[in-house]
Amino acid sequence: MLFVPVYFVTAQPTSEQERSANSILNRQLSDDDPTSLGSELYPNDVRKDISLDLPTAEKMLWKNNLLLIAAKFQIDAKKAGIEQAGLYANPNIFVDQSIYAEPTQRWFDFSRSGQTTYQIQQVFLLGGKIDKRVKVAELNAKISEQEFYDLARALITRLRRTFYTIYFYRQAINFYDKSIASIEKTVSSSELAYKRRAILQAELLRLKALLFFLKKEREELGIKVYEREAELKVLLNEDGLRDSKVAIHSIVQAGSLEAILPNNTNLEDLVSKARDNRPDLKIALQSLKYEEANLELQHANAIPDLSFGPMYNRGGTAFQSYWGVTAQLNVPIFDRNQGNIKAAEKAIQVRKQELKNRILEVENEVAIAYQAARIKDALYRRFIDTYIKDYANLSLDMIMSYEKKYITILEFADFFETYRSSVVEMLKLQTDRMEAIESVNYSVGLGILIPKTNDNQSNPKQGKED
Known part of the structure; x- marks a missing residue:
């Protein structure tokens, strides 16, 4: 059974972690202060911990991401086309x-x-060709700018999901580590009991099988952490994070995640903001304006120079x-540019239909993301306060009951498997909730539902307006 991406909120970062978020950033630990890789399979491997908060990570993305840098050069190339279009x-x-x-x-x-x-x-050039060429080039540059912001919107969403996934994966690893430590103690005491012939070998093997299963899932989860760290390093492209030995620890105020309330937002407001801020919608609008300007240019091209x-x-x-x-x-008898004019007129009709379709898609994307976020949030809040806490309190009692022989190995293993499955399912629900919340941000094109931190004076935009 593979472990799913999780959001684990029962363990909160200490105040010391929060205070040192920015000071620790980009600082590798010294060689005499190593941190274990966190795997029993390779106990001698050493990793260097770097703590990172989300606002700092987003600043790194805007500054260092190679795809964004390439997109900026693309904008400059299109702006150079404006200069070229205005030349005599x-x-x-x-x-x-x-x-x-x-x-x-x-x-x-x-x-x-x-x-x-x-x-x-x-x-x-007669017919105002130069001015019309400049206008076409300007609209082409604006399209390139919105393509840049659309790319940034996707990369920021990817960054946030990866950032949170690393944090919650590590919280899930903590859950496995605590469970494994408890089972290991039980296995050790059971081995002594087996030597005294106090328990059957089958009972001991059942406990060891449970321990092996937990360790296997824990190691698979550790591999997923490495994969997400590599993805984050590519996104941020920061010199201090490139070393393969660097372990990224996401700093998250777990209480701020609880404070996100999708139900407090209004669907009509979200749709309105999406219409104003979605870069892909602006691309469709600018493409229509581009074709309209191109039609004027084609009419001007029919006038001989x-x-x-x-x-x-x-x-x-x-x-x-x-x-x-x-x-x-030239005397325009045969060639009056009529073919290009007709093509430009049809292109306008194409862009109009594409714009209408894009608006319809945006409205439905926002509605779906909004409803999904509300449903996941409501289901999460209905069970998180009692369901998992009751299981966590009962788990210690069950371990003690088994050691005192109040319950059988089958009852203990069955309970622990149910407990683990319940935690995993609840963590998956929290994952779905946060992914649905990020889908709302992505569909609107703004950071509408984001955790509130001391560094956040206002919601950062995922895309900018013209």
Whole structure:
């Protein structure tokens, strides 16, 4: 049986941990202060503990995450396109020089006896093409900015889930460690009793099987912690966390998780905020504006551009030195850019339908996430205060009862298995609750339901408005 991701809130961080959150960050423990890897299979392995709180982790993400850095460069590239769109066309210089002058019988005669032509032309874009190109480029850059915030929204949600998972995994490991320690004492006393022929070998083997099962699940959970730590290290890209020996300990105020009340929020307000803040919705809106601007540009492209400039011809006309003016204008008879105009018009219709569909999806995503969070929170609060506490208090009594032979090994093993399963299921419920809460934040595009800490003056946004 594999252990599921858990939220374990019965053990709270000490005040000392909370006070030292920021001071410990990025500080590795000295080599003479090692921390055990936490596995009986490799007792000699040493890890260095670093404590980390969520606000600091989010700051690291914004600063160091490589995907966000790459997205920022992408924005700069699109902004460079704005500069390029506003540039005028370069002038065209034409030179015509005769190779062989028949009257003088000279090659490449640059004198007055030879024939030379110079011409300069400048293309003038008509129909406001430059302004329309700039507008299209600006909208393209805005789309890139919203893609950046949409990426940030996904990465922050992933960071929070990974951060909390590490914390709650470690709390679950504490539960297994305490249970294993209790069973180990019982196994030790049972081995002595077996040597005295006070119990059967089958009874001893049943206890050892229970102990083996708990240790197996505990080791599997430890592996999952390593995996989440590696994921967090990639997200944060912090020099002090890159070492494989670094063990990340998430600092969480467990009481602040209890204070999150999804039922106190209003669905209509959440939907309204999602419409204003969802980056993917803004991308759909900006894409529609982009196609509208592109249609204007295509209409402007149907207007021919004017090429105009002076020319000089020496020895090639009736006059020895001829000065003139040239002008060139394409006549839009066959190609009036009608194909691109029709394509732009259809693209607008496509973007309108996509925008309507995206709005509908956002509204339903928020509604589903909101209802799921309310249901999970209500179910969690109905059982957390009594269900697990009653089992925890009874577990010690059952161990003592078994050691005093008040109950049989079957009764004890059955109770302990039920107790473990109940704790696991309750922890899974807490996991589902927090994931549902994070789904609300993700669907709205804002940190609506987040733990309140001393560092939080206001809810941090997952995406920014224009």
